[in-house]
Amino acid sequence: MELAKAFDPKTAEGRYKTWEENGFFAPEINENESAPSYSIVIPPPNVTGSLHMGHALQHTLMDVLTRWKRMQGFRTLWLPGTDHAGISVQRKVVEQLRKDEGKSPLDIGRDEFVRRAWDWKEKYGNTITEQMRREGASVDWSRQRFTMDEDLSVAVRSVFVSLYEEGNIYRGLRIVNWCPKDKTVLSDLEVKEETRKDGKLYHLRYPIKGTSATLTVATTRPETMLGDTAVAVNPSDERYADLIGKMIELPLANREIPIIADDYVDAEFGTGAVKITPAHDPNDYLVGERHGLEQLLLMDEAGRMNAAAGADFEGLDRFEAREKVIARFEELGLLEKIEDYEITLPICERCKTIVEPILSEQWFVKMDEMRDIALAVMRGDSVPHFFPQVPHEKVYTTWLEGLKDWTISRQLWWGHQIPAWYDDEGNVFVAMTEAEAREKAGGKELRQDQDVLDTWFSSGLWAFSPFGWTGKGGVTDSPDLDKFLPTDVLVTGRDIIFLWVSRMVMLTKKFTGKIPFSDVVVTGTVLGKDGKPMSKSRNNGVDPIEMFDKFGVDATRIYLASIATGADIKWNDLLIETYRNFANKIWNATRFCLLNSDNASIRPFDPAAVSSMAAADRWVLSRLMRTSQAVNKALETYQYHEAVSLLYHFFWDDFCDWYIELKKDEITSGDAEASSFILSVLEQALRLLHPFMPYLTEELWQKLPGVGNSLHNPAYVSAEQTIMLADFPKGDERFFDSAAENEVSAVIELITKVRNIRAEMNISPSIKFVVHVAGNSDLRDIFAANEEQILKLARASELVLSDSLSVPKASAKAVLSGGAEVAIPLEGLIDFAKERERLRNQIAKLNTELERLNGQLSNASFVEKAPAEKVEALRERKAEIEQQTAALTQNIESLD
RNA sequence: GCCGUCUUAGCUCAGUGGUAGAGCACUCGCUUCACACGCGAUAGGUCAGAAGUUCAAAUCUUCUAGACGGCACCA
Numbered sequence: 001m002e003l004a005k006a007f008d009p010k011t012a013e014g015r016y017k018t019w020e021e022n023g024f025f026a027p028e029i030n031e032n033e034s035a036p037s038y039s040i041v042i043p044p045p046n047v048t049g050s051l052h053m054g055h056a057l058q059h060t061l062m063d064v065l066t067r068w069k070r071m072q073g074f075r076t077l078w079l080p081g082t083d084h085a086g087i088s089v090q091r092k093v094v095e096q097l098r099k100d101e102g103k104s105p106l107d108i109g110r111d112e113f114v115r116r117a118w119d120w121k122e123k124y125g126n127t128i129t130e131q132m133r134r135e136g137a138s139v140d141w142s143r144q145r146f147t148m149d150e151d152l153s154v155a156v157r158s159v160f161v162s163l164y165e166e167g168n169i170y171r172g173l174r175i176v177n178w179c180p181k182d183k184t185v186l187s188d189l190e191v192k193e194e195t196r197k198d199g200k201l202y203h204l205r206y207p208i209k210g211t212s213a214t215l216t217v218a219t220t221r222p223e224t225m226l227g228d229t230a231v232a233v234n235p236s237d238e239r240y241a242d243l244i245g246k247m248i249e250l251p252l253a254n255r256e257i258p259i260i261a262d263d264y265v266d267a268e269f270g271t272g273a274v275k276i277t278p279a280h281d282p283n284d285y286l287v288g289e290r291h292g293l294e295q296l297l298l299m300d301e302a303g304r305m306n307a308a309a310g311a312d313f314e315g316l317d318r319f320e321a322r323e324k325v326i327a328r329f330e331e332l333g334l335l336e337k338i339e340d341y342e343i344t345l346p347i348c349e350r351c352k353t354i355v356e357p358i359l360s361e362q363w364f365v366k367m368d369e370m371r372d373i374a375l376a377v378m379r380g381d382s383v384p385h386f387f388p389q390v391p392h393e394k395v396y397t398t399w400l401e402g403l404k405d406w407t408i409s410r411q412l413w414w415g416h417q418i419p420a421w422y423d424d425e426g427n428v429f430v431a432m433t434e435a436e437a438r439e440k441a442g443g444k445e446l447r448q449d450q451d452v453l454d455t456w457f458s459s460g461l462w463a464f465s466p467f468g469w470t471g472k473g474g475v476t477d478s479p480d481l482d483k484f485l486p487t488d489v490l491v492t493g494r495d496i497i498f499l500w501v502s503r504m505v506m507l508t509k510k511f512t513g514k515i516p517f518s519d520v521v522v523t524g525t526v527l528g529k530d531g532k533p534m535s536k537s538r539n540n541g542v543d544p545i546e547m548f549d550k551f552g553v554d555a556t557r558i559y560l561a562s563i564a565t566g567a568d569i570k571w572n573d574l575l576i577e578t579y580r581n582f583a584n585k586i587w588n589a590t591r592f593c594l595l596n597s598d599n600a601s602i603r604p605f606d607p608a609a610v611s612s613m614a615a616a617d618r619w620v621l622s623r624l625m626r627t628s629q630a631v632n633k634a635l636e637t638y639q640y641h642e643a644v645s646l647l648y649h650f651f652w653d654d655f656c657d658w659y660i661e662l663k664k665d666e667i668t669s670g671d672a673e674a675s676s677f678i679l680s681v682l683e684q685a686l687r688l689l690h691p692f693m694p695y696l697t698e699e700l701w702q703k704l705p706g707v708g709n710s711l712h713n714p715a716y717v718s719a720e721q722t723i724m725l726a727d728f729p730k731g732d733e734r735f736f737d738s739a740a741e742n743e744v745s746a747v748i749e750l751i752t753k754v755r756n757i758r759a760e761m762n763i764s765p766s767i768k769f770v771v772h773v774a775g776n777s778d779l780r781d782i783f784a785a786n787e788e789q790i791l792k793l794a795r796a797s798e799l800v801l802s803d804s805l806s807v808p809k810a811s812a813k814a815v816l817s818g819g820a821e822v823a824i825p826l827e828g829l830i831d832f833a834k835e836r837e838r839l840r841n842q843i844a845k846l847n848t849e850l851e852r853l854n855g856q857l858s859n860a861s862f863v864e865k866a867p868a869e870k871v872e873a874l875r876e877r878k879a880e881i882e883q884q885t886a887a888l889t890q891n892i893e894s895l896d
Numbered sequence: 897g898c899c900g901u902c903u904u905a906g907c908u909c910a911g912u913g914g915u916a917g918a919g920c921a922c923u924c925g926c927u928u929c930a931c932a933c934g935c936g937a938u939a940g941g942u943c944a945g946a947a948g949u950u951c952a953a954a955u956c957u958u959c960u961a962g963a964c965g966g967c968a969c970c971a
Contacts, residue, residue, distance in 0.1 A: 275971070
């Protein structure tokens with residue numbers, strides 16, 4: 001069989017279709033029903049999203065595990081799906097409606113709006129799932145779920161109703177984070193901070209009733225003064241002691257408000273007097289509660305001033321109102337000063353609008369019990385176990401300890417509408433359905449709560465709701481739930497450990513009694529070339545699809561897997577190119593192995609037969625088995641980068657650079673035994689690589705002769721032949737062969753030293769020379785046994801073996817391990833000065849090491865306290881260096 | 897303010913107590929019949945700085961500097 005001259009990723013990537021059509025991704029492809037299960041749920045991507053590098057990274061890591069375990073014979077499920085992304089979808093549909101029809105959601109009504117959102121989802125929501133097929137993700141599409149699927153929605157209602165009934169969900173009036181652009185409340189975790197250096201601190205004079213004096217307050221948000229219902233000072237602040245209890249004549253608002261004393265006030269900050277606006281500031285709200293102050297809400301849902309702000313301000317945007325308030329204060333002579341002030345503003349994570357703290361009635365999940373559940377799981381079972389573990393467990397625990405109640409209602413139409421109904425008196429009835437609610441209400445007419453739940457509320461159930469759990473809706477147990485929960489591992493980004501991971505732990509434990517997963521692989525962030533997180537505004541993003549087109553999916557995957565687990569990575573095209581070259585290298589190595597292989601075929605390795613094979617064969621097999629064992633070990637602890645490094649070095653250095661070169665003549669001459677053996681080694685190595693480079697390995701594997709059932713995992717007997725269902729090599733220790741490794745090491749050392757002499761002496765590769773080697777009889781036997789390969793790879797005409805060197809003065813020399821020496825007579829070619837310098841350099845290097853060794857060995861406490869084998873190893877090394885130095889010194893003298 | 901991470905060859909990064917590693921880039925040499933996305937051979941690092949623990953520190957402890965992340969506060 002003749003392969004194309006270079007690997008073409010596009011062709012190989014066509015393999016996905018076959019895999020999917022044959023059902024290879026479903027756990028049921030494994031016919032052994034008693035096989036252990038292995039499961040992963042995908043962190044559901046936002047249904048409006050398209051694939052970014054973070055996905056590509058996480059999906060690669062999940063797919064590597066999934067393919068690895070599937071090949072090991074597990075009943076393996078990687079479950080795909082998307083979440084409904086409340087705000088994002090809502091925004092897309094609103095925008096579409098405005099653009100296409102010039103209408104607002106209110107114009108078409110809720111039902112129609114939701115219908116259009118579903119249309120939008122059907123039409124555009126599969127972008128990312130299609131992109132996942134390109135990635136090679138071996139997810140079971142037959143089990144794909146969406147957080148708003150009927151079953152999952154029943155699960156959401158079940159959990160809500162249960163939590164409500166036991167008092168863990170409540171409705172209450174609180175200061176919440178309000179986004180005036182999205183017109184919805186946000187949870188604390190959806191609010192980010194932004195520091196602005198151009199902020200201002202405004203000092204306003206408030207007239208004190210019955211006097212001509214004023215009291216100055218400092219504020220960053222003067223417009224909220226319209227909603228002030230008190231001014232507070234510290235009770236122990238002597239400056240203001242006599243003002244406590246007096247009234248302020250609040251300018252512009254024409255109201256009187258009291259001066260109160262509260263410990264909250266820091267006398268040292270600003271003027272020591274604080275305006276109190278209970279409806280627009282969380283701290284002021286608490287002060288208001290303590291003092292029974294009125295809560296005056298100033299703004300509407302869009303952040304515009306309402307009637308409570310007074311006729312002069314009603315309808316103004318909050319920032320326009322600020323300007324106007326300041327202008328009025330100035331006119332009235334009540335603006336004392338404006339200071340520059342660095343301010344930190346709360347920002348809506350999605351739309352970057354400044355969040356307005358606002359008093360509002362919302363639904364909350366009480367976090368006391370939830371926190372205790374998560375902490376108990378963490379402290380009891382150390383679950384989740386984070387990889388890498390160092391920082392995450394502590395951060396996670398600390399965060400849990402300070403957890404506040406979770407705002408779960410959202411003022412949107414797209415999502416899970418809250419299963420709460422109200423009668424005319426405002427009594428609330430929480431139930432699975434309207435009918436049940438009405439029953440509870442004694443048959444009264446009811447109106448359902450207009451809000452929907454936070455998308456993360458449904459995502460929090462993702463470890464069990466996709467397996468069929470519906471709770472009060474009926475199913476609390478299903479075959480999939482039994483088999484696949486707990487899942488084995490969650491692979492996700494650092495940024496959603498709190499937002500999602502913690503909630504999965506709480507909700508899964510509470511509602512199923514099981515943990516959602518034991519391990520969490522925390523990925524780092526893929527940064528742009530500028531070292532900053534990729535973002536649209538920075539325009540430093542790298543599109544994975546472009547990378548797939550440019551370098552191939554396999555190269556992109558293995559590059560992403562080569563990053564140390566959890567570390568951030570600065571994107572670098574040069575590195576991905578390394579792996580594109582790697583793919584091509586493997587392609588060409590296979591191409592070579594298939595030359596003249598007409599009578600060859602893949603076979604299992606037989607220890608008895610192997611033991612009589614040549615050292616090079618036993619060596620490569622030993623290296624393959626050791627690499628296999630190490631790759632498994634690395635993957636067990638999610639050390640992907642270690643596995644990649646092992647594979648890279650096995651393929652490139654051991655297999656291509658040495659083994660193929662050593663066997664070249666035999667292969668090209670059509671030796672069927674040699675071809676069969678090298679193909680068998682290659683076949684196992686391809687299997688080992690498959691989880692990382694699925695397309696390349698499948699493409700090549702299919703071309704190997706005789707990849708028969710005998711090599712397959714017995715669990716997949718009736719499946720089509722595919723590498724993805726072949727057995728994953730464990731690394732059979734019976735083939736570990738230290739003797740062969742030593743032998744080949746000696747051969748490699750000799751060849752390398754000869755090449756070094758050739759290069760340093762500037763001798764053309766076309767010139768062949770005689771190589772003399774002196775050494776003990778063991779070494780001579782080894783070199784004699786590998787004479788042909790040594791001659792070929794060292795480009796030598798003759799190999800002369802003896803127990804001591806006997807060569808002309810005009811020779812270049814080098815020392816080998818084990819007291820051996822190599823010499824090359826170079827009459828007419830040698831530059832004596834250069835040779836002296838070359839030998840002196842070698843002595844100098846040895847001397848550096850010798851000095852260090854002498855230092856250590858002459859240290860009495862080292863010899864006394866260090867392990868004996870350590871000391872002995874250094875002594876042996878010292879003896880060898882001394883022997884080699886002596887030989888080199890003698891070589892220099894022999895040149896004179 | 898609190899907590900945490902990072903600082904290793906020109907670049908991007910591995911390496912958790914025992915002689916500093918990789919890829920790319922650089923230098924030299926190769927149309928060697930699988931591969932120039934290649935082959936061969938070199939060169940390049942007082943492991944951010946300081947102190948400490950230890951026979952032994954890139955690795956453990958403390959401090960300092962710089963970069964970054966999370967949390968809290970912010971009238």
